[in-house]
Amino acid sequence: MNYHDLHYLLLLGFNRSNKAIVSKTSLEGLMPGQPKILEFLLEHDGCTQKEISNGCVLDKSTVTSLLSRMVLLDQIVKVPCSQDRRVTRIYLTQKGCTLAKRVAFICDSVNKAAWQGISQEDRCHFIQTFQNILENLKELESEDEK
Known part of the structure; x- marks a missing residue:
């Protein structure tokens, strides 16, 4: 892996x-x-x-x-x-x-x-990026259901 x-x-x-x-x-x-x-x-x-x-x-x-x-x-x-x-x-x-x-x-x-050890700015950036990833995967899931 x-x-x-x-x-x-x-x-x-x-x-x-x-x-x-x-x-x-x-x-x-x-x-x-x-x-x-x-x-x-x-x-x-x-x-x-x-x-x-x-x-x-x-x-x-x-x-x-x-x-x-x-x-x-x-x-x-x-x-x-x-x-x-x-x-x-x-x-x-x-x-x-x-x-x-x-x-x-x-x-x-x-x-x-x-x-721990991750700045507030990096946390916010990560969360925003991760939410975007989840939205992309949700769209992919919707396409698979068609």
């Missing part, structure tokens, strides 16, 4: 970041996938399962399995929508909210470690 290939660098970056987060969140009793959902719900409490699936980039069956376990662990509750009974909203419980805040702290600490 070439350390100059974008696809390899993306894989490596995700893997290292994810490994650091999973190692710390597992100490909180969380299984892979749960931290991502808790963090998403911290900002989008009351969303639907489909919104969680899209926001966390997880397939529907994985989200279904994770949410079922999280209900049993008293991390979330599922509440039928009053306007449309076919829709179920997902809310953090008090326990889930506490864990979600802990996950956010852990993710923030991993981010800080990753940015």
Whole structure:
């Protein structure tokens, strides 16, 4: 593998970041996938399962399995929508909210470690460039769907 290939660098970056987060969140009793959902719900409490699936980039069956376990662990509750009974909203419980805040702290600490020694200007430039790359890949994905 070439350390100059974008696809390899993306894989490596995700893997290292994810490994650091999973190692710390597992100490909180969380299984892979749960931290991502808790963090998403911290900002989008009351969303639907489909919104969680899209926001966390997880397939529907994985989200279904994770949410079922999280209900049993008293991390979330599922509440039928009053306007449309076919829709179920997902809310953090008090326990889930506490864990979600802990996950956010852990993710923030991993981010800080990753940015260590990199100037604010370089960070901003990197983020802008990376957002452009993601947009290019999104367009490529759209072309493949045609």
